[in-house]
Amino acid sequence: MELAAWRDAGLTQDDLKSLEGAGVTNVAMRAVGLSPKGLRLAQAMLDQLREMEGLQEAPLERPNDRDTAGPDGVTASKSPR
Secondary structure, three states: OOHHHHHHOOHHHHHHHHHHHOHHHHHHHHOOOOHHHHHHHHHHHHHHHHHHHHOOOOOOOOOHHHHHHHOOOOOOOOOOO
C-alpha cells in the first residue's frame, strides 16, 4: 500500500511511526484484502488473544472510523489505487 493511501485514509506520519514502533504493521498488512467476514474473524481472534494475555480491551476506533462503519460494524476502507 502506498503512503499516500494511508494519508488519504486519515493516518498521519506520527500514527504510522507509532504503529511500526508497536510492532503492529506486519499484522495490519496481512489484513489488507480480507473480506469483511475475514476482518471480523481476525478482530475476534485478536480480542481473544488480548484477553488470554491479560490485556485490557483494544482501544476504540477513531471517531471518523465509526462514521464509515457499515451495518455489520466493519469500517469501509478506501482503495489504495
